[in-house]
Each structure stands twice: as C-alpha cells, then as structure tokens.
Amino acid sequence: MVNTTIKTTKSQEIFAAAQNLMPGGVSSPVRAFKSVGGQPIVFDRVKDSYIWDVDGNQYIDYVGTWGPAICGHAHPEVIAALHEALEKGTSFGAPSVLENLLAEMVIDAVPSMEMVRFVNSGTEACMAVLRLMRAFTNREKIIKFEGCYHGHADMFLVKAGSGVATLGLPDSPGVPKAATSSTLTAPYNDLEAVKALFAENRDEIAGVILEPVVGNAGFITPDAGFLEGLREITHEHGALLVFDEVMTGFRIAYGGAQERFGVTPDLTTLGKVIGGGLPVGAYGGGRDIMSMIAPAGPVYQAGTLSGNPLAMTAGIKTLELLQRPGTYEYLDQITQKLADGLLQIAKETGHEACGGHISAMFGLFFTSGPVHNYEDAKKSDMAKFARFHRGMLERGVYLAPSQFEAGFTSLAHTEADIHQTLVAAREVLCNL
Numbered sequence: 001m002v003n004t005t006i007k008t009t010k011s012q013e014i015f016a017a018a019q020n021l022m023p024g025g026v027s028s029p030v031r032a033f034k035s036v037g038g039q040p041i042v043f044d045r046v047k048d049s050y051i052w053d054v055d056g057n058q059y060i061d062y063v064g065t066w067g068p069a070i071c072g073h074a075h076p077e078v079i080a081a082l083h084e085a086l087e088k089g090t091s092f093g094a095p096s097v098l099e100n101l102l103a104e105m106v107i108d109a110v111p112s113m114e115m116v117r118f119v120n121s122g123t124e125a126c127m128a129v130l131r132l133m134r135a136f137t138n139r140e141k142i143i144k145f146e147g148c149y150h151g152h153a154d155m156f157l158v159k160a161g162s163g164v165a166t167l168g169l170p171d172s173p174g175v176p177k178a179a180t181s182s183t184l185t186a187p188y189n190d191l192e193a194v195k196a197l198f199a200e201n202r203d204e205i206a207g208v209i210l211e212p213v214v215g216n217a218g219f220i221t222p223d224a225g226f227l228e229g230l231r232e233i234t235h236e237h238g239a240l241l242v243f244d245e246v247m248t249g250f251r252i253a254y255g256g257a258q259e260r261f262g263v264t265p266d267l268t269t270l271g272k273v274i275g276g277g278l279p280v281g282a283y284g285g286g287r288d289i290m291s292m293i294a295p296a297g298p299v300y301q302a303g304t305l306s307g308n309p310l311a312m313t314a315g316i317k318t319l320e321l322l323q324r325p326g327t328y329e330y331l332d333q334i335t336q337k338l339a340d341g342l343l344q345i346a347k348e349t350g351h352e353a354c355g356g357h358i359s360a361m362f363g364l365f366f367t368s369g370p371v372h373n374y375e376d377a378k379k380s381d382m383a384k385f386a387r388f389h390r391g392m393l394e395r396g397v398y399l400a401p402s403q404f405e406a407g408f409t410s411l412a413h414t415e416a417d418i419h420q421t422l423v424a425a426r427e428v429l430c431n432l
C-alpha cells in the first residue's frame with residue numbers, strides 16, 4: 001500500500017534507495033511502518049509541533065522524535081545555545097562544566113538521584129543499571145514486566161515492548177540463553193505475580209525494573225498501589241527498585257513519574273528529554289550505590305562520547321525551558337483536550353476505544369478496555385489502528401506507526417493543532 005491522497009513521490013524514491021543500503025531502510029525498526037502498512041515518510045525538517053517531508057507535506061507531529069522534543073522541535077533557545085557550544089568544538093572526551101550543570105539539574109529534579117552518570121542512549125543507561133543492580137546486591141536475577149521496553153540489550157529482550165512487540169518478534173535470535181536466563185517476567189500491574197517470583201527465587205533477585213508509566217506497549221498507567229507495592233516488596237527482600245524513566249523523565253512531571261506518584265526507587269534511568277534531541281542517556285541513584293561505578297568503584301562502564309558538550313548543552317537549555325512557570329499545566333491541559341477528544345469522537349462514531357493521558361503522554365487503544373497490561377493491549381484492533389494511522393497521516397497528522405507506542409505532545413502544540421487533529425480524527429473515524 002502506498003499513500004493515496006498525499007503526494008509522496010520523493011519519500012518513496014528515497015526510501016526505496018534506503019532499503020538497499022540499510023536493513024529495512026531504517027536506522028531503527030519502528031520507523032519502518034511495518035505494522036501499519038505503507039511506506040515511511042522521509043522527513044526534511046522539523047519546527048515547533050510540525051514536520052515537513054521531502055515532498056513538502058506538513059504534519060502535526062505527535063511522535064516528537066520518540067519523546068525528546070517536549071519543548072517543540074528546533075526551539076530557538078536550544079538552537080542558539082547549540083550554535084554557541086558548537087563554536088567551542090563538538091567533543092572533549094574530558095571533563096567539562098556542562099556535565100556539572102546538567103548533573104546538578106537532574107539531581108535536583110529527580111528524587112532518587114544523589115549522583116548521576118551520563119551515557120549516550122537509553123539502552124546504554126539500562127544496560128549499565130542492570131550491571132550495577134547485580135553488583136550492589138551480589139545477586140543475578142531481575143524482574144521485568146511484559147511489554148516494557150528497556151532498550152535492546154540482550155538481558156532485556158524478553159517479552160519486550162516497542163518494536164519487539166510491534167513486529168511480533170518473540171525474542172531475538174542471537175541472544176544467548178544465558179543472557180536471559182536470569183530475566184524473570186511478570187504481567188504489569190500484577191503484584192501477586194511479583195510476590196510469587198520473589199517467593200520462588202528467595203535471595204536471588206537483584207531487583208525489579210519497570211516503566212513506571214508504560215509507553216512501549218501503548219500507554220498504560222500503574223494501578224493505584226502498584227508502584228507502592230513494588231517499593232514494599234523490594235524493600236522486604238533486600239532487592240532494588242529501578243524506574244526506567246527514559247520516556248517518563250521530565251515528561252510525566254519535571255521530576256518524572258517518581259515525583260508524580262510519590263514513590264522513590266533506588267535507581268533511575270533517563271534519556272530522551274534530558275538530551276534535548278541529541279543522543280543522551282543517564283542513570284543514577286543514591287550515593288552508596290553510585291559510588292560503585294568506575295573509577296570511584298569497581299563496576300566498569302565507560303563511553304567515548306559520554307557527557308558530550310553539545311548533548312549537555314541541549315539538555316541544560318531544555319530543562320531550563322521546562323522550569324518556567326506553567327509548563328506542565330499547559331502540557332496537561334492540551335494533552336487532556338486531545339486525549340479526551342479522541343476518546344469522545346471514537347465513542348460517538350461507534351468504535352470501542354479506551355485511552356487517556358498523563359501530562360504530555362497519551363494513548364488510544366481500539367478495545368473497550370480497560371488496559372492494565374500487555375495482554376489487554378494486544379486485544380486492541382490492530383487492523384483498525386493501521387487504517388486510523390493511515391487516515392490521520394493523509395490528513396496531516398503524524399502518529400507513531402504502532403499501536404504499541406504512546407503519543408507525545410509538546411509546549412509547541414497549540415489549541416489550533418489539537419482542534420485540527422480532532423477534526424481529522426472525526427473524519428477518519430466516521431469512515432473506518
């Protein structure tokens with residue numbers, strides 16, 4: 001299937017060439033539109049809440065480069081700060097004051113963090129945090145939740161969300177059994193399953209890692225008491241609690257889901273927003289745990305480009321913008337308008353649907369719900385989502401090309417953008 005009502009000739013040409021050059025024509029799988037059909041749109045530029053493709057079509061963007069663009073694309077103050085930083089060079093491979101500045105901002109904001117280590121991606125942050133969990137507890141097993149995604153490291157490719165779920169891959173070939181033999185899984189929002197795993201693996205579980213609000217199996221919120229329950233169970237068993245806030249950090253609230261829900265984990269991973277659109281990840285926690293990281297301690301983890309001055313600069317400016325008064329109120333207000341509107345229109349046009357939002361993160365499933373976990377999310381009508389996605393694209397609205405991804409808004413999204421999106425949604429849903 002190719003796009004029907006919008007002209008995408010150049011996109012198609014470029015993507016055809018890309019397929020000969022890169023596996024699937026992309027640098028990351030979910031971009032490939034596999035689960036919604038059609039060809040991906042090839043972008044030319046982004047600004048505010050908009051993207052333009054190489055054929056000149058304009059779209060309202062709810063992907064936001066998969067999360068980082070919370071201030072809107074190419075924010076003038078971020079760009080200006082980057083210009084200034086660029087003049088001083090692109091990489092030092094040595095300490096810079098910029099690392100101190102971003103570290104202070106992150107530590108001040110995120111309740112669980114007393115120290116932080118910067119890396120280059122969310123995947124790297126999660127890999128490193130796992131090593132640290134194991135080293136600190138001297139235990140090997142971990143618990144993750146079905147449908148949660150913690151990057152593509154071997155140990156996490158068990159019932160993973162995001163692209164793994166989108167493409168229907170059970171587990172990836174090339175992952176040795178030994179790498180995942182210590183990864184235990186439980187359904188999200190199921191405290192009894194977690195208790196049972198702790199009972200069956202007494203004194204063997206290093207910790208529990210989760211997305212405190214799930215974005216990689218579609219948008220799923222924690223049930224009341226779930227995060228608190230995990231905090232209690234992990235304490236009781238001498239295990240660590242890790243919030244993977246790569247997606248939720250500085251998005252669900254300035255201090256992430258841990259601030260929003262008032263549950264403080266032992267360790268936290270970050271990425272996306274804190275790099276302001278440049279490649280960044282980070283992990284951190286209490287001073288006692290973080291002091292185990294090399295060179296302060298024996299747990300090895302390193303990176304040529306870690307703490308890169310451009311990435312630090314974009315992150316600092318992005319967090320500065322987010323600190324301004326009214327930011328999160330605005331994000332919540334426009335996202336609520338969007339999420340409520342979509343749900344209302346879906347119901348009025350006769351579709352079974354459920355969904356919601358927290359702050360600048362939202363989701364819509366084509367099932368009556370409620371969706372508490374990945375199994376529930378899979379009940380969504382995927383064929384309908386694919387048609388919805390296509391219809392919205394043709395009307396100038398760019399949604400993530402998978403039912404198993406959350407949507408993102410930004411400070412640049414206007415009331416007019418939301419209105420236009422809802423008008424498009426009504427047209428599409430009326431004819432679905």
Ligand SMILES: Cc1ncc(COP(=O)(O)O)c(C=O)c1O
Binds near residue numbers: 123151271
């Ligand atoms: C919760 C979560 N953890 C980890 C990652 C991996 O981050 P990256 O793609 O930067 O490697 C992602 C990416 O979407 C994510 O959403």
